[in-house]
Every structure is written in structure tokens, then in C-alpha cells.
Amino acid sequence: MIALLLRDLRLALRAGGGFGLGLAFFLILTVLVPFSVGPQSALLASIAPGVLWLGALLACLLSLDRLLALDYEDGTLDVLATAPLPLEAALAVKAIAHWITTGLPLVIAAPFLGVLLNLPPQGFGWLVLSLLLGTPALSMIGTFGAALTVGIKRGGLLLSLLVLPLYVPTLIFGAEAARRGAIGMELETPLLMLSGISLGSIALLPFAAAAALRMTIR
Amino acid sequence: MMPDLGKYSIYVLGAYGATLFLMAGLVLLTLRRGRAARAALKRIEEETARNGKG
Amino acid sequence: MSLWEYANPVKFLALSARVQPVAWAAALTGIVVGLGWGFFGTPDDFRQGSTVKIIYIHVPAAWIAINAWIMMLIASLIWLVRRHHVSALAARAAAPVGLVMTVIGLLTGAIWGQPMWGTWWAWDPRLTSFLILFLFYLGYIALWEAIEDPDTAADLTSVLCLVGSVFALMSRYAVLFWSQGLHQGASLSLDKEENISDVFWIPLVISIAGFTLLFIALVLYRTGTEISLRRARALAVRLDKEL
Numbered sequence: 001m002i003a004l005l006l007r008d009l010r011l012a013l014r015a016g017g018g019f020g021l022g023l024a025f026f027l028i029l030t031v032l033v034p035f036s037v038g039p040q041s042a043l044l045a046s047i048a049p050g051v052l053w054l055g056a057l058l059a060c061l062l063s064l065d066r067l068l069a070l071d072y073e074d075g076t077l078d079v080l081a082t083a084p085l086p087l088e089a090a091l092a093v094k095a096i097a098h099w100i101t102t103g104l105p106l107v108i109a110a111p112f113l114g115v116l117l118n119l120p121p122q123g124f125g126w127l128v129l130s131l132l133l134g135t136p137a138l139s140m141i142g143t144f145g146a147a148l149t150v151g152i153k154r155g156g157l158l159l160s161l162l163v164l165p166l167y168v169p170t171l172i173f174g175a176e177a178a179r180r181g182a183i184g185m186e187l188e189t190p191l192l193m194l195s196g197i198s199l200g201s202i203a204l205l206p207f208a209a210a211a212a213l214r215m216t217i218r
Numbered sequence: 219m220m221p222d223l224g225k226y227s228i229y230v231l232g233a234y235g236a237t238l239f240l241m242a243g244l245v246l247l248t249l250r251r252g253r254a255a256r257a258a259l260k261r262i263e264e265e266t267a268r269n270g271k272g
Numbered sequence: 273m274s275l276w277e278y279a280n281p282v283k284f285l286a287l288s289a290r291v292q293p294v295a296w297a298a299a300l301t302g303i304v305v306g307l308g309w310g311f312f313g314t315p316d317d318f319r320q321g322s323t324v325k326i327i328y329i330h331v332p333a334a335w336i337a338i339n340a341w342i343m344m345l346i347a348s349l350i351w352l353v354r355r356h357h358v359s360a361l362a363a364r365a366a367a368p369v370g371l372v373m374t375v376i377g378l379l380t381g382a383i384w385g386q387p388m389w390g391t392w393w394a395w396d397p398r399l400t401s402f403l404i405l406f407l408f409y410l411g412y413i414a415l416w417e418a419i420e421d422p423d424t425a426a427d428l429t430s431v432l433c434l435v436g437s438v439f440a441l442m443s444r445y446a447v448l449f450w451s452q453g454l455h456q457g458a459s460l461s462l463d464k465e466e467n468i469s470d471v472f473w474i475p476l477v478i479s480i481a482g483f484t485l486l487f488i489a490l491v492l493y494r495t496g497t498e499i500s501l502r503r504a505r506a507l508a509v510r511l512d513k514e515l
Contacts, residue, residue: 144435148428152418161414162432165407166439169446176450189449197442208435215427223322226387233326233383234311237333237376241486244372248490252497259504266507 001085001093008097011070022059022102023109029055030113041118048117049127049178055113056106056131057138057171061163063102064142065149065156067094072150072217081217087210092202095136095143103135119182126181130194134174137198140205141166147209151216170197279356281499288492295489302482306332309475317472326384328476332483333376337405340370340487344412345437348430358495360426361502363433364416365494369487371409378402397444397451404443408436422502 033051034044071077080090110131111124119127145163149155173194180187223230278284310328317324347363350356381399382392393399415432419425 148415148432149418151424155418158414158418161407162411165404165411165443166436168404169439169442172443172446172450193446193449205435208431212428212431215424215431218424223325224316226322229383229387230311230322230325233329233380234307236379236383237329240372240376240379244369245490248494248497252493252500255497255500255504259500259507262504262507262511266511269511 001089004080004085004090004093005097008094009100012097012101020105022063023105025062026055026059026106026109027113029058030116033117045118045120045182048114048119049123049182050175051117052110052113052119052127053131053134053171053175053178056103056110056135057167059106060102060135060138060142061160061167063098064146064163065159067098067143067146068150068213069146069155077150077213077217081214087213088206091143091147091209091213092140092206095140095202095206098143099136099139103131103139107131107135122184123178123182126187127178130174130177130181130191133191133194133198134170137170137194137201138167140198140201141170144205144209144212147212147216150213170194173197276354276356279354279358281358281503284358285496285499288496292489292492295485295492299482299485299489302478302485304482306475306477306479306482310472310479314471314475320388323384323387324472326380327472328479330377330380330384331476332480333373333380334402335480336483336487337370337374337377337402339484340366340373341405341408341437341440343491344370344433348433351426352430352434357426357502358499360430361498362491362495363429364426365498366487366491367409367413367416369490369494371406371413373483373487374402374406374409378406395451397448400447400451401444404447405440408440412436422505 030051033047037043037047068077071080081087083090107128110127111119114124114127142163145159145166148162149159152158173190177187177190177194180190278287307328311325314325316322344363344366347359347366351360351363378399381402385394386392412429412432415429416425419428
């Protein structure tokens with residue numbers, strides 16, 4: 001398992017692995033927001049948590065179609081499917097690798113981009129915490145979506161269509177927690193719900209993803 | 219015969235009109251696709267029967 | 273004689289051929305009577321005026337939109353557990369019907385909302401949930417269309433339907449929480465089933481029955497279409513080999 005994780009991390013970090021692409025996308029999206037809604041700092045401050053959450057979500061989505069596609073093409077997935085390691089575990093590891101290479105950098109970058117959007121000072125901690133709790137769910141749900149569409153040629157757009165509705169609860173609770181944190185409201189409930197979604201996804205979705213993958217590479 | 223819909227007539231008629239349009243479209247497309255599929259099946263079944271007999 | 277007999281396509285088609293004429297006729301009667309009664313035979317509401325007549329479309333459409341998804345979920349489960357092809361094809365046949373009903377529900381809701389709430393759209397929990405349901409229908413249908421092998425398509429869409437149902441339910445609660453958070457309970461939603469008098473109630477029930485029968489008739493017919501397509505496909509493959 002560790003070996004698989006390290007392999008995925010190395011592949012992602014190597015040139016052409018797409019590492020940093022999500023991060024750059026996140027940055028550009030955040031920079032474009034003031035251009036589209038105007039530079040009023042009060043407005044930016046009030047929409048900052050939501051914009052940053054949406055940006056992180058879309059940046060996460062961007063790298064999903066590479067998550068399994070390359071391994072599918074070169075036959076790695078067939079090996080994994082017949083390996084002693086259960087496919088469920090292999091997919092969970094792949095989701096973790098995706099989170100480390102995509103989710104974690106987004107979490108770290110978010111406060112810096114928060115500065116650009118006038119995020120109120122008390123909101124930074126909560127924004128990072130909510131992203132930290134929520135992005136694992138995004139990676140895991142995305143892995144499930146990738147497993148569903150891996151056998152389809154040009155499945156990238158379809159993948160977005162399938163995954164984005166599944167992201168709705170995570171986005172709602174995550175952005176709500178960040179928003180409440182920014183204006184100093186009580187935010188225990190959305191944070192708990194967000195953690196619940198993440199834990200539930202990590203516990204159950206590997207099975208759904210593995211089932212879907214077996215159906216494709218059967 | 220026609221009930222007096224008052225100032226909201228355009229909304230009520232619009233809702234009924236849009237619904238009937240969509241439902242008629244759904245039924246017509248269903249029937250058209252169904253007929254085509256059944257005709258194609260019949261054609262290919264006949265062809266198979268002919269081939270089977272030589 | 274058990275219910276599973278109808279998992280055999282031939283038996284299913286025979287039953288479907290017997291049920292369908294009745295279902296179509298009853299559906300047409302129900303819709304004509306329900307909507308006709310509602311449109312021509314009911315008084316205006318003292319508060320909503322004549323827009324109350326939209327309820328005879330809106331509620332049945334919403335009812336079908338939700339129940340079509342539940343039917344697809346059950347059919348998907350049957351396919352995954354017992355692998356009856358008719359079941360998978362019935363789920364596929366129901367999805368576009370559910371999609372159209374969702375659109376009708378949203379559309380009539382918007383048309384009703386404009387004069388009553390003064391807006392075509394509000395991010396009310398119910399409306400938002402329906403919009404999300406619409407997205408799920410789109411994704412489900414798109415996945416069916418994208419996969420060439422019919423069995424793989426049935427498998428993957430079934431898994432999507434299962435997982436999607438869980439997430440749709442979570443979205444429903446998330447949206448309730450979120451919208452409440454924004455509006456502090458100042459909800460625009462009108463509780464439809466309560467305080468509704470018999471004058472409105474009876475045509476509404478007839479209309480719901482009519483819509484349900486139409487759904488059944490459409491799904492039976494469309495399942496027949498899917499069975500024909502699959503059979504034609506299988507025969508074509510065999511023919512190619514023989515020729």
C-alpha cells in the first residue's frame with residue numbers, strides 16, 4: 001500500500017504529472033473573480049469563503065480525469081485488480097495520493113488567496129480547517145467518478161457532469177462553515193456535517209469505486 | 219365554457235401550454251423511437267430467418 | 273408463479289402488451305378528467321386567484337419526478353442483485369420520463385412563483401432540491417448514452433443510481449440547512465397538502481393518478497423499445513459473424 005502511494009506521488013510530481021496545475025488554476029480563478037464582480041472590498045470579503053471553496057472544488061475536479069486514465073491505458077489497473085491488495089484499498093490509496101498532490105496544496109494556498117479577496121482576519125483559520133476537513137471527501141468522490149468513467153473515451157466532460165452533483169453537500173457544508181467562520185457565527189454544525197461526509201465517503205466510496213472499476217475492466 | 223382566469227390568465231395558460239407541449243413531445247418521441255426500434259428488430263429477425271434456412 | 277417470471281423478456285412483453293392498452297386509456301382519462309376538471313371546474317382560490325389551477329400539473333409532475341427516481345433505484349438494485357435485463361432496461365426507460373417531469377415541475381413552479389412570490393426563482397429548499405434532482409437525472413442519462421457495452425452501461429448506471437441516491441438525500445438535508453441558514457426560516461414554500469379543501473383535492477388526486485398511469489404506460493412501452501433494440505443488436509452481431 002505504501003509502495004503504491006509512493007509510486008502515485010512520484011508519478012504526480014514528475015514533469016507532465018500535472019502537479020501544480022490545479023494550484024495554478026485556483027490562483028487564476030481567484031484573481032479573475034474581482035474582475036468579474038468588481039473591486040469593492042466589502043463585497044469581496046462577503047463572497048470570499050464561497051469563492052475560495054468553489055475554486056478549490058473546481059481545481060480538484062480538474063485533475064480527476066488523469067487519476068485513473070493513465071493507469072487504465074498502460075494496464076496498471078489490470079495488475080492492481082488481480083493483485084493481492086484489495087482493489088478497494090488500492091483505490092483508497094489513489095484517492096489519498098490525489099488528496100496529497102491536489103487537495104493539500106489547495107488548503108495551504110487558500111489563506112494566501114484569501115488575502116487577495118479581503119477575507120476577514122477571523123475567517124482564515126476556519127477556512128483552512130473547513131478545507132482540510134472537506135477536500136478528502138472531494139478526492140474520494142472524485143475517485144468514484146473517475147472509476148465510473150475510466151472506460152469511456154473522452155469521458156472528461158461526463159466526469160464533471162457526474163461528479164459535480166455529488167459535490168453539492170460537501171460544498172454546502174464546507175462553504176457554509178467557512179462563511180460562518182468569516183463573520184464570527186457559530187459553525188459547529190456545518191463542520192461536523194462536513195467531517196461526517198468526509199469520513200462516510202472515505203469509509204464507503206472505495207467499495208462503490210472498486211465495484212464500478214471491476215465492471216469496466218472485467 | 220372558458221373559465222375567467224382574471225389577471226393571471228397568461229400564467230395559467232402558459233403553465234398548461236408548456237406542460238402539454240412537453241408531455242406531447244415526450245410521448246411522440248417515445249412512440250417514434252419505439253416504432254423505429256421495433257421495425258429494425260423485425261427486419262433483422264426476417265433476415266436471420268432467411269439466413270438460417272440457407 | 274412468482275413475480276420474477278416477468279424478468280423473462282418474453283413474459284414481460286406479453287404482460288406489457290396486455291397491460292398497456294388499459295394503462296394508456298386510463299392515463300388519458302385520468303389526465304383529461306383531472307386537468308379538465310381542475311382547469312374548468314374548480315373555483316379560484318381567494319388568495320392565489322386562478323393560479324391555483326397550476327397545482328393540478330405541478331404536484332403530479334413533482335410526484336412522478338421523485339417516484340421515477342425511486343423506481344430507478346429499485347430497478348437498479350434488482351439488476352445488481354439478480355441480473356434481470358428487463359430491470360436494467362426499465363430503469364433506463366424511466367429516466368427520461370423522470371427528467372421531463374422534473375422540468376415540468378420546475379417550469380410550472382416558476383410560472384406560478386412569478387405572480388405569487390414575485391419571482392421566477394428563489395433558492396428555497398424545495399426548489400433547490402428539485403434542481404439538484406434534475407442534475408442527477410442528466411448525469412444518469414449521460415452515463416447510459418456514453419457507454420457502448422449494454423451490460424457495462426447497466427452496471428455502472430446502477431452503481432451511479434445507488435450512490436447518487438445517497439448523495440441526493442444528503443443534498444436535500446444540506447439544502448434545508450443551508451437555506452434555513454440564509455433565510456432564518458422566512459421560507460417561501462407553501463405547504464400544499466395541508467389546508468386544501470375537497471374542491472381542489474379531488475381533481476388533484478385524479479390528476480396524480482393520471483400522471484402515474486401515464487408514467488407506467490410510458491415506462492412499459494419504452495422498456496419494450498429497449499428490449500427490441502438489444503435484441504436487434506444481438507442479432508446483428510450474430511448475422512455479421514455468419515455472413
